[in-house]
Amino acid sequence: MTLDELGTRICIMGPSNSGKSTLAEVIARVKGLEVVHLDQLHHLPNTDWIPRPPDQFAALHDAAITGERWVIEGNYSRxxxxxxxxxxxxxxxxxxxSTSLYRYFRRCWFERDRRGALEGGRDSVKWDMIRHIAVATRANRSRYxxxxxxxxxxxVQINSTKALAAFYRSNGLKR
Structure with missing residues (x-):
């Protein structure tokens, strides 16, 4: 499956720290699409990842998907x-x-201007997030x-970092 076959409104889902934000930004740049990071809609800016009220998030989400050209990354299955x-x-x-955990630590310790970051927020290592990646993600993977x-x-289902690199190469995408 090529990127062109996916059209102009593309959903990207996957576990935390799997590369969704980076892939969305790259696809948006190449295809001229608006990029939507669901974490940015779900959480209040300038906070330490405090969620918005559910009805506000749903309204922002539903407004974002009315456009004709977008790539939206994030889960929020409801x-x-x-x-x-x-x-x-x-x-x-x-x-x-293991890749998700590595990327989480790298994001928190070394990346200041990461794609999909919360405006005014800063990522920091949290036990809840480590537990989420190591434990809760297993059930989510099966469900996905x-x-x-x-x-x-x-x-397209991409099951490894090697397959992700191949997807980038075969579609002429550059991080």
């Missing part, structure tokens, strides 16, 4: 049905847990693998 109803393509990243089979959109 809003997935309306996202998929508007999407023209779907990408599922499923890198190993089952979910992708039921998606009738053009789709």
């Amino acid at each position: 809003l997935l049905p309306q996202r998929l109803a508007r999407a023209t393509g779907f990408i599922l990243l499923d890198v190993p847990t 693998r089952e979910m992708i089979d039921g998606i009738s959109l053009p789709k």
Whole structure:
């Protein structure tokens, strides 16, 4: 599946720190799409990842998907049905847990201007996030693998960092 076959409204999902934000930014740049980072809509800016009230987040999400040209990255499964109803393509990243943990620590300790970061926020190592990546993500991975089979959109499932690098290369994408 090529990037062009995914159309002009692309959903990217996957575990925390799997590369969703970076991939979304690169695709947006190459295809001239608006990039939407769901974490930025879900959390209040200038906070330490404090969530917005659910109705505010849903309103921001639903407004974002009304556009004709976007790539949206993030999970937030309760809003997935309306996202998929508007999407023209779907990408599922499923890198190993060890990769996600490594990227989480790297993000917190070394990356100051990371793609998809919360405005005015700064990532810091949190036990809740480590536990989420190491434990909760396992169940999410299984759910996402089952979910992708039921998606009738053009789709790509990327199961390793090697496969992700190959996707970048085969579509002429550069980080």
